[in-house]
Amino acid sequence: MEREAALGLMRRAVDVGVNVWPEMAERHMEVPLDYFSDPATFAKEKALYERSPLALIASSEIANANDFVVRNAVGRSVLVTRDEDGRAHAYLNYCRHRGAEPAHGCGNARRFTCPYHGWVYDPKGALVGLPLRDRHDNLDLGNYGLVELPSEERHGFVWVVLQRDLPIDVAAHLGALDDEIGRLGCDKMRYYPSHEEARIDANWKAVAEGLLEGIHVPIVHAQTFNLNPQAANVDLAYYDGFGPHVRWGLGLFDHDGATQLRATPEAEWKPDEAIGNIWLLSPGLLLANELYGIIYATLTPGSHPGESFFRYGWLSPVSEAPAGMPSPEQLADRARRAVYEDLAVWEGCGRGLAKGQHSHELIGRNEKGLQLFHEGLARETGYTGLRYV
Ligand code: FES
Ligand SMILES: [Fe+2]
Structure with missing residues (x-):
């Protein structure tokens, strides 16, 4: 992020810290429960996934020629x-013979041999051989x-678009955030997987909500992040x-720190170290942002509204941690x-949103990130059921 833009965010974080009061939405939001289970809504959201560029893997997962990953x-x-x-x-990892999946897992390979009848493809997708070739001698491979x-x-x-005939334009997709995301420097980082994709019994939007607030952190992550559950500053x-994208962030300082920063000339501020952003x-x-690296995770809908998939890892610019910091492997493991820890409560939300009879969930004024997410998604899909109180 450019320094002037980062200073702008840091000014806001300092205000929030000095006032001990978050930036708030104007009203509470009510989201109907059927928004999380309605098949027609789900179909529109899947269509959005089918036409949007998806960051399927980090470039460093296929750093070398002939590296591959199946997702x-x-x-x-x-x-x-x-x-x-x-x-x-x-x-599409589907054999042109009768549809089996030629590649599995990840690794380095010059050839992918279909496990059904042995048709062979190369890393450019070309069919380069098949058993009983003479039975197909009139076939143009x-x-x-x-x-x-x-x-x-x-x-x-x-980034990949899942429909073969659609265009892809990642810069246009990221819009005003394109430059900011580029400056994170993920192209110079290495991927440390935390876990392969987890299946979650919850609608994907219920999981997305959990990525947009910190109020659950001291309760759900007391063991991992060692925060005081009574903390007032979460x-x-x-x-x-x-547009449809959300950024939220926080100052990595308390009220006293914010007060000190306000008395410090901005020329001495170090936003790279003093604020953390989540997109x-x-x-x-x-x-x-997490310490010296970047959390990278992808959330996708499953085969029905009550199922989603979540893949999670950590990108590091260095293989050795800076002094006094956990290693990239330790951060990925944490x-x-x-x-x-999140999965257990997300699946609870999945059941509650699917089976509850309380008509809507309530998103507080202090959960503005969730409100921005729902509003942005509703604009994309034409959903009109959001209400405010
Ligand atoms: S389905 Fe792949 S070789 Fe037959
Ligand atoms: Fe969490």
């Missing part, structure tokens, strides 16, 4: 490769490559919406434990 992406198996020329590609999806490598991620944050980029990409 579940909104119910589709997608093979992401890097070819000999260094270009990333994404393919060039017509039977894996189906390539639109993809773009940008800001340290491989909601001391600032919030901004950018939830539409529809389900989480990036967040993130894994924290996510499993």
Whole structure:
């Protein structure tokens, strides 16, 4: 982030800290419970996922030629490769013979052999061989490559659109945040996975809500983040919406620290160290400052409204931690434990939102990040059920 923009956020964080009062929404929001289970709503949200660029993997997951990763992406198996020329590609991981999945897991491979009848593909998706070739001697193999999806490598991620004929433009998708996300430097970081994709019995929006507030942290993460459950400052944050994207953040200082900062010339402020930002980029990409690296997670809907998938990891600019800090592996592991703490309550929310008879959930004025998320998503899908009290 440019210094002037970062100073602007830090001024807001200092105000919040001095006043011990968060930036608030104007009213409480009521979200109908059926918003989390209605099939028509779910279909519109899946359509949004199908047309949006999704940051399926970090570029560093396929750092070298012939590296590959297979990802579940909104119910589709997608093979992401890097070819000999260094270009990333994404393919539907479905064999052109009768549909089996040629690639599995991740690794480095020059060839992907379908496990059913042995058709062989290369990292550019080309069908390069098959058993009993002489039975197919009139067949032009060039017509039977894996189906390539639109993809773009940008800001340290491989972004993919899941519909083969749609355009991809990540800069346009990120809009006003494109430069800010680029400056995070994820293209120079290495991915440390916390866990492979977890299946969650909850609507994806219920999970997204949990990524946009800190008020659960001292309660749910008392074991991992060692915070006092009585802490009064857990909601001391600032919030901004950018179209469908949300950014929120907080000062990494208490009231006394904020008061001291206010008395300090801004030229001496160090926003890189004094504030932390969290981005939830539409529809389900989480990036967040954490110590010296970046949290990188993807949230996608499952096969029905009550199911979602969450993949979580940590990006580090260094392999050795700065003095006195946990290592990248330790941070990825702490993130894994924290996510499993979240999973238990998210699945509770999933049941409550699906089976509760209280007509709507309530999102407080101090949960402005959630309100911005719901408002941004509703604009994308045409949903009109949000209410305010
Ligand atoms: S389905 Fe892949 S070789 Fe037959
Ligand atoms: Fe959490």
